[in-house]
Amino acid sequence: MAMLLIIDDEKSIRDALAQVFEYEGHEVHTASAGQEALEVAASRHPDVVFLDVKMPGMDGLEVLQRLREHDPAALVIMISGHGTIDTAVEATRKGAYDFLEKPLDTDRLLVTLQRALELRGLTASMQALRNQVESRYQIVGNSFAVRQVLERVERVAPTDARVLITGENGTGKELVGRAIHRLSRRAEGPFVEVNCAAIPSELIESALFGHIKGSFTGAVADRAGKFEQADGGTLFLDEIGDMSLAAQAKVLRALEQGVVTRVGGAKAIEVDVRVVAATNKDLPHEIQAGTFREDLFYRLNVVPIHIPGLRERREDIPMLVRHFTEQMARADRVTPRAFTDDAVERLSSLEWPGNVRELRNTVERLLILSSGDTVSGEDVALLVSSQGSGAGLGGELLGADTFADFKDRAERAFILQKLRESDWNVAEAARRMEMPRSNLYKKIEKYGLIRDA
Numbered sequence: 234m235a236m237l238l239i240i241d242d243e244k245s246i247r248d249a250l251a252q253v254f255e256y257e258g259h260e261v262h263t264a265s266a267g268q269e270a271l272e273v274a275a276s277r278h279p280d281v282v283f284l285d286v287k288m289p290g291m292d293g294l295e296v297l298q299r300l301r302e303h304d305p306a307a308l309v310i311m312i313s314g315h316g317t318i319d320t321a322v323e324a325t326r327k328g329a330y331d332f333l334e335k336p337l338d339t340d341r342l343l344v345t346l347q348r349a350l351e352l353r354g355l356t357a358s359m360q361a362l363r364n365q366v367e368s369r370y371q372i373v374g375n376s377f378a379v380r381q382v383l384e385r386v387e388r389v390a391p392t393d394a395r396v397l398i399t400g401e402n403g404t405g406k407e408l409v410g411r412a413i414h415r416l417s418r419r420a421e422g423p424f425v426e427v428n429c430a431a432i433p434s435e436l437i438e439s440a441l442f443g444h445i446k447g448s449f450t451g452a453v454a455d456r457a458g459k460f461e462q463a464d465g466g467t468l469f470l471d472e473i474g475d476m477s478l479a480a481q482a483k484v485l486r487a488l489e490q491g492v493v494t495r496v497g498g499a500k501a502i503e504v505d506v507r508v509v510a511a512t513n514k515d516l517p518h519e520i521q522a523g524t525f526r527e528d529l530f531y532r533l534n535v536v537p538i539h540i541p542g543l544r545e546r547r548e549d550i551p552m553l554v555r556h557f558t559e560q561m562a563r564a565d566r567v568t569p570r571a572f573t574d575d576a577v578e579r580l581s582s583l584e585w586p587g588n589v590r591e592l593r594n595t596v597e598r599l600l601i602l603s604s605g606d607t608v609s610g611e612d613v614a615l616l617v618s619s620q621g622s623g624a625g626l627g628g629e630l631l632g633a634d635t636f637a638d639f640k641d642r643a644e645r646a647f648i649l650q651k652l653r654e655s656d657w658n659v660a661e662a663a664r665r666m667e668m669p670r671s672n673l674y675k676k677i678e679k680y681g682l683i684r685d686a
Contacts, residue, residue, distance in 0.1 A: 235350050238279035239263045240270040241312070243287045246335075250283060253339055265290025271299055274307075281330075281349045281589060286313035294323060301328040308349045314339060331520070372408050373556045374549035378541040383407065383477050390416035390538045395488070395527065397473075398511040399531045400540030403590030406511035406568035407471060409538060413509055414467040422466030429480075430472035437480045438497050442487075448497020460493045463506045473533065474525060485509075485529045508533065543585040543592060550581045553589065557596040567600040575610030585618070604653035615646045645680040648673070652682065 237259050239250045247263045254261050264270035267290055274282065282300065286293040293311060300307045311324045313346045314335035321332040330352070331345050372383060380673055389396055392414045398406045407426065432440050439449075443458030459468060470476075477482070487493050488508060492501040510533045519525035543550070554572055562569035572580075576599075585591055595617055603612040648666070655661040660676070663670040676682075 234258050234260060235280040235346075235353075236260045236277060237262070237346075238270065238274055238277065238282045240265075240267075240282065240288075240293070241285040242266065243285075246312075248284070250337070250342070253342060257343065267293075267296040267299075270296055271303075274300055275303065275666065278304075280308065280353050281346060282307060282309045284311055284329075286311055286324070287315060294320075294327060296347050297324060297327050297329055303669070308353060310345060310349065371556070372405065372412060373553050375544040375545060375552060376549045378546045379549060379622065382538060382540055383412075385536070385538050386412050387416065389413065389538075393417075393507050394536060395533055396509045397516075397530075397536070397537045398509065398538045398540065399516075400511075400513065401542050401586075401588055403588035404511050404540040404542060405589050406513075406540060407469065409540060410467070410469040410471075410511060411511045414469075417467065417507065418508060419466050423463050424467050424469065425459050425463035426469045426471060430475035434477040434480075437477060438483060441480060442483060442493045443495040443498075445495050445497035448495075452497070455495070458493065458495065460487055460504050460506055461502060464504050465506075467507045467509055470508060470510040472512055473510040474512040474516055474519055477524065478524070481526045481529050485526065485532060488529075488532050514557045543588040547581050550592065551577050553592055554580060554596055557593050558600065561597060561600060567597060570600055570603060570608050571610045572599075573610060576608045576613050579610050579613040580617070602650075603657075611649075615650060641680075642677070645682070647680055648676050648680065652677075 237254050239247050239261060240274055241247050242265050244265070245362060245684055247265070251261045262279065264273050267288060284293045284296060297309050297311065300309055308330045309328065311329045311332045312335060313320060324332055328351055333341065333345065333640050372379065386409060396413060398409050400406050411424060414420060427440065429437060439458065441460055443456050443461055444452050445451055446455050489504070492503050494501050499627045500579065516525050516530050520527045520530060554577055558569060561567045580592070580595070599608045599612055599616055602616055603609070651666055655665060659673055663673045665676070666673070
């Protein structure tokens with residue numbers, strides 16, 4: 234059921250339309266004049282408005298303009314008994330969704346309404362999707378280092394200046410690139426990402442600049458490259474330090490002249506693209522080694538942004554753990570669990586060579602594998618490696634002084650995990666481990682294992 238507003242100075246028209254729409258199950262409100270209509274719209278927030286063009290006092294086109302000023306997303310269908318092309322064009326220019334002429338055909342009315350409501354639903358779905366994307370790509374942290382990054386992003390984003398983002402793998406370079414795009418005047422344009430390290434060197438030029446049919450084996454059709462796809466938006470060149478020198482030369486030309494030429498082609502194609510590049514390499518060192526062009530470096534490095542490693546901003550880890558937990562719970566990917574203070578403290582003490590990406594994966598692993606109502610410090614010790622090597626051996630195991638001590642710790646961790654998986658059904662755990670039940674009881678007593686509260 235939708236909420237509709239009918240605005241017409243003729244009572245017979247209002248009543249007839251109301252009868253049709255109410256029969257279809259919609260809630261209908263009516264107004265006979267412009268000012269009354271604006272007040273009803275402000276209080277009722279209709280999904281679709283049917284608006285007569287010719288009315289005494291404030292005419293329909295003026296009402297349309299004021300409705301759209303108040304709500305740019307308003308869906309307004311104009312109706313008129315004296316429709317002209319000029320009036321229809323003017324209504325469309327002012328934001329009308331459609332224009333219907335009197336006498337109104339019931340079938341066309343209902344079809345137009347259905348399409349408008351589908352658009353309304355699509356718009357709502359797109360906004361929900363946009364909110365999900367915003368959440369996914371949110372830069373989380375309140376440390377001084379993160380605030381510095383965000384401050385620079387806010388300053389450079391509204392400009393068209395090129396940005397070079399540096400930092401270790403997993404620090405969030407793509408997040409910063411997307412934030413720059415979202416805050417720029419190009420936000421409604423495309424954001425096109427290219428991972429230069431993932432594309433073979435012989436294909437990188439085709440990927441970036443496109444190709445002409447027959448220009449090489451496998452080129453079965455003309456294809457636009459990433460520069461063309463990003464026209465009017467932002468091109469994010471990730472791992473730019475891994476790009477071949479030949480491709481670097483063409484990127485430099487594209488930046489200098491604003492044109493690209495497809496592989497095998499001769500025609501220069503103009504592009505309006507903002508380039509944001511990222512790398513985990515030391516580009517000045519690469520320049521000295523002869524693997525990166527100095528002139529391209531200076532073209533890209535107009536505004537540098539360095540993202541610190543997670544170990545340099547440990548105070549952000551509790552906030553990141555909460556953020557990832559809430560994000561995964563909203564996506565129904567895992568059972569939401571709170572992390573105890575001890576668990577967060579243990580996570581904060583690790584080195585995180587994989588940075589934020591590694592922390593996110595670790596939080597997901599803990600939420601999946603931890604069997605209690607909360608994720609405890611013991612869960613972290615059992616399921617998280619202090620060396621970032623994945624699930625299995627935890628920091629406490631690798632901290633053993635002797636091999637015998639290591640074996641005891643590993644055995645304890647293994648048995649405790651199997652007991653948790655079996656909901657502390659000793660018989661079931663013994664069966665899974667292919668261990669006599671009597672031996673398992675002895676191990677439980679030896680290691681002082683107690684069921685989680």
